[in-house]
Amino acid sequence: MAALLMGAAFSCQDSSDGNLTSDNYDRTHLLTYWADSVIVPGFSDYGQRIDSLHLSVTDFTQSPTTNGLIRVQRAFASAYTAWQDVSLFDIGPADAKLLHNHTNVYPTDTIELKEALMNSVYSFDLPSTYDIQGLPALDFMLFGRESLTKTLQLFQNSSAHRQYLEELSSYLNMKTQDVVNEWVSSYRYDFIARSGSSASGSVNKLANGFVYHYEKELRAGKVGIPAGVFSGSPLPNRVEALYSDTLSKVLLLRSIDAHKRFFEGISHDRTTNGPSLGPYLDHLGKMRNGKLLSSAINDQFLIATQHVLTLSMSMREAVESNNVSMLSSFDELQKNVPLLKVDMMQTLNIRIDYVDADGD
Amino acid sequence: MNQVADYLKKEADAYPLASFRLLFGLAIFGTLVRFWWNGWIEKLYIDPSFHFTYYGFEWVQPLGSATYLLFLFCGLCALFFALGLFYRISSSGLFLSFTYIELMDKTTYLNHYYFVSVVLLMMIFLPAHTVCSLDARRSPSAGRGIIFKWQVDCLKFFVSTVYFYAGLAKLNPDWLLEAQPLVTWLPGRVDLPILGRFMEQSWVAYLFSWGGAAYDLVIPFLLWRKEAVYYAFIGVCVFHVLTIILFPIGVFPWVMIISAVLFFPSRMHEKNLTRFRWLSGDVGTKGFTRPIKAFSWRMRSTVIVLSIILLFQILFPFRYLYYPGNLFWHEQGFRFGWRVMVMEKAGYAQFIVKDISSQEEWFVQNSDHLTPFQEKQMSFQPDFILEYAHYLKEFYERSKGHNGLEVYVDSYVALNGSSSRPYVKSDVDLTKCQRGWRHKDWILDFDAPVYGL
Structure with a gap:
């Protein structure tokens, strides 16, 4: 709110025009804030959770007990939730190391997964294995049976399952720590240094990634595709976290919240309001139908959240029993796409095509 | 002489x-x-x-x-x-x-x-x-x-x-x-x-x-x-x-x-x-x-x-001059006229395909068919939108194996710093519209009241 007021104050100054005192938006400050208060803390947090997940898996595979399994399941849910905070920052090392592909390609191909598990021939480096690794594969391994007891028995009786579980978490941990370390050690500086406005500038890339992620991963991936918006008929098996079931709605809400917080400039620890896309729009004084564009976008985030809250805890169940509310959630998420992709990007003068092509 | x-x-x-x-x-x-x-x-x-x-x-x-x-x-x-x-x-x-x-x-x-x-x-x-x-x-x-x-x-x-x-x-x-x-x-x-x-x-x-x-x-x-x-x-x-x-x-x-x-x-x-x-x-x-x-x-x-x-x-x-309305908005007669860097325009086009026979309809992911550059250019230029709609009809009719699909678009365009507003009439089946020199009456007026978003 403070940022909003500040932004509004700035924009008032701007509209008085003509003098040399009006401030330019400090992109270096913006990027520093994003790196140090939003992205790096987000990745560090996620990295720690993935690390604890891996530790709990190692413990569990050495001595498979009920408590051990519950610990793994909890660590998994916590890591999957934390992933929602950082998955929208698919640039730099995350992009270069294909973190998304190694982390969250769903639905997982259970037939292929079982085959790989039984024959022990697979390499998680290969693109063909994206859909048998990462969090969705863990989801299936940990929650794919009817009950906790059956899951426990399976791991107790099958060394192949223990081994596959162990390798899933260790590979994911390795990939994740790679990305976290590179952000901390070098990419942070690169990221801030690229304060230019070309297609390779950080503001440009992050804003493009944000819009892309909102449209493709959140709107389409989490809601539209399972609701059948893109296929004509509902596909309940395409929801995220299909097997842990009630986690799916938690993840969706967290993802909307992550987009909203990033847009508003709220720090990862939620204690600070800083510069970001929303305040940048306010700085430029962008209005829409008599109110700030940033408020219009924020309001739409809230409306979408309210619609999602009415869904049943399991998104699969929501699709199967009450798809109308899924579709209405989709519609509300959809309404922010033109605001972000057209109004926001145009106002910030960010080209949407990710290509340094000519114009005239 | x-x-x-x-x-x-x-x-x-x-x-x-x-x-x-x-x-x-x-x-x-x-x-x-x-x-x-x-x-x-x-x-x-x-x-x-x-x-x-x-x-x-x-x-x-x-x-x-x-x-x-x-x-x-x-x-x-x-x-x-x-x-x-x-x-x-x-x-x-x-x-x-x-x-x-x-x-x-x-x-x-x-x-x-x-x-x-x-x-x-x-x-x-x-x-x-x-x-x-x-x-x-x-x-x-x-x-x-x-x-x-x-x-x-x-x-x-x-x-x-x-x-x-x-x-x-x-x-x-x-x-x-x-x-x-x-x-x-x-x-x-x-x-x-x-x-x-x-x-x-x-x-x-x-x-x-x-x-x-x-x-x-x-x-x-x-x-x-x-x-x-x-x-x-x-x-x-x-x-x-x-x-x-x-x-x-x-x-x-x-x-x-x-x-x-x-x-x-x-x-x-x-x-x-x-x-x-x-x-x-x-x-x-x-x-x-x-x-x-x-x-x-x-x-x-x-x-x-x-x-x-x-x-x-x-x-x-x-x-x-032959076309009514705002040239920058409808772009009929815009190209090949040395209108260089005269406008900032961006759009968003969500296509919807309807299969009347099965009562099904679905949204199109533009990235399945177009490059990001093509999608960007398509989303605010009516002749692109029309051609793409015809392409979608053909594409899905081939994959569905039967004819008679209809294609609609829900589109928003922002011009020169104005807020984005609806661009193409969303109740018009674009497969029924033809390319050509004729006035494209399926484009909404620039000054039409803003409704919805």
């Missing part, structure tokens, strides 16, 4: 045209190399599974990996053209291959590519190879230091038209009163050294807007005046270098700077071209042969062809 006949007999030096040929050919060659180097041949012409075509030129398609050969051929023609070797053949080959490349996908339409095509078409009919060329060396009898004045003037006239029309296009309320789109674009360049800190000042946007319009309207007249041409050229350089700094504008500034060279007095060209004496041997000296007869059959037909080209250039940009 006598005046016309007298004018057509007037003579001029061949040097300005020859310098222009040399520089222009090299600039085109550079463009092609840059295109190749940046990987754009792959990205723009080979990767996409679908290409947006020009009405009437649907048959012009990329040639798969042979597209590289097309660029190679075009590049060779450009070099031959620059050197003045087999000029009639190389200029024809250059015009045809360059224009073919431009027609392959209108996603890449840029006014300056069109400019290059028109100039090349005119160059086929002009004797730009009579001095300082390998042709002159090959057969000294072809070398002529003197050509007709109209043979240079027609190019100068065309360049003037481009500037003047670009200036006219800027005389609209958004440009003059709101400083749009510059007031949107400039703040994005705050990172520039020295200039950067002025970029968010709105007076700068107004200065550039008014200055740009005045420049475009006045510069052609200054270039024609002998006593002003050097100052005008400095103006041309300053203006275009500024645009290079501020905008990702490609080769356009270089092309326009090179074109201004046409206006220089010939003694200057002669002086500069002596360095290229090796091209033509000694035959480059001026005045050794008289021009061919003014009223030969060939000359007459050339004059007629070039007059038609110029007349077309004068009239064609005004076709927009």
Whole structure:
């Protein structure tokens, strides 16, 4: 709110025009804030959770007990939730190391997964294995049976399952720590240094990634595709976290919240309001139908959240029993796409095509 | 009538045209190399599974990996053209291959590519190879230091038209009163050294807007005046270098700077071209042969062809008057009219396919069919939207195995800093609409009340 007021104050100054005192938006400050208060803390947090997940898996595979399994399941849910905070920052090392592909390609191909598990021939480096690794594969391994007891028995009786579980978490941990370390050690500086406005500038890339992620991963991936918006008929098996079931709605809400917080400039620890896309729009004084564009976008985030809250805890169940509310959630998420992709990007003068092509 | 006949007999030096040929050919060659180097041949012409075509030129398609050969051929023609070797053949080959490349996908339409095509078409009919060329060396009898004045003037006239029309296009309320789109674009360049800190000042946007319009309207007249041409050229350089700094504008500034060279007095060209004496041997000296007869059959037909080209250039940009509504909004008659950098427009188009027989409908993921660049260009240009809708119908009818699908679009467009608003009537089945010159009444009015979002 403070940022909003500040932004509004700035924009008032701007509209008085003509003098040399009006401030330019400090992109270096913006990027520093994003790196140090939003992205790096987000990745560090996620990295720690993935690390604890891996530790709990190692413990569990050495001595498979009920408590051990519950610990793994909890660590998994916590890591999957934390992933929602950082998955929208698919640039730099995350992009270069294909973190998304190694982390969250769903639905997982259970037939292929079982085959790989039984024959022990697979390499998680290969693109063909994206859909048998990462969090969705863990989801299936940990929650794919009817009950906790059956899951426990399976791991107790099958060394192949223990081994596959162990390798899933260790590979994911390795990939994740790679990305976290590179952000901390070098990419942070690169990221801030690229304060230019070309297609390779950080503001440009992050804003493009944000819009892309909102449209493709959140709107389409989490809601539209399972609701059948893109296929004509509902596909309940395409929801995220299909097997842990009630986690799916938690993840969706967290993802909307992550987009909203990033847009508003709220720090990862939620204690600070800083510069970001929303305040940048306010700085430029962008209005829409008599109110700030940033408020219009924020309001739409809230409306979408309210619609999602009415869904049943399991998104699969929501699709199967009450798809109308899924579709209405989709519609509300959809309404922010033109605001972000057209109004926001145009106002910030960010080209949407990710290509340094000519114009005239 | 006598005046016309007298004018057509007037003579001029061949040097300005020859310098222009040399520089222009090299600039085109550079463009092609840059295109190749940046990987754009792959990205723009080979990767996409679908290409947006020009009405009437649907048959012009990329040639798969042979597209590289097309660029190679075009590049060779450009070099031959620059050197003045087999000029009639190389200029024809250059015009045809360059224009073919431009027609392959209108996603890449840029006014300056069109400019290059028109100039090349005119160059086929002009004797730009009579001095300082390998042709002159090959057969000294072809070398002529003197050509007709109209043979240079027609190019100068065309360049003037481009500037003047670009200036006219800027005389609209958004440009003059709101400083749009510059007031949107400039703040994005705050990172520039020295200039950067002025970029968010709105007076700068107004200065550039008014200055740009005045420049475009006045510069052609200054270039024609002998006593002003050097100052005008400095103006041309300053203006275009500024645009290079501020905008990702490609080769356009270089092309326009090179074109201004046409206006220089010939003694200057002669002086500069002596360095290229090796091209033509000694035959480059001026005045050794008289021009061919003014009223030969060939000359007459050339004059007629070039007059038609110029007349077309004068009239064609005004076709927009035939369409009601805001030109920048509906873009009917927008292209091929030298409306350069006059608007900021962006859109979003969500297509919905309806299968009446099964009562199914689904949204289209544009990224399944289009590259990000194509999607961006498609989403605010109605002829793209229509062509894509027809493509979607065909695509899904093939995959569904039956006909009768309908395609609708939910689209939003923002123009010159206005908020995004609905663009195409969302209840119109686009598969029922045809391409063509007719008014597209399925586009909503710009001033329609904003509803919904």
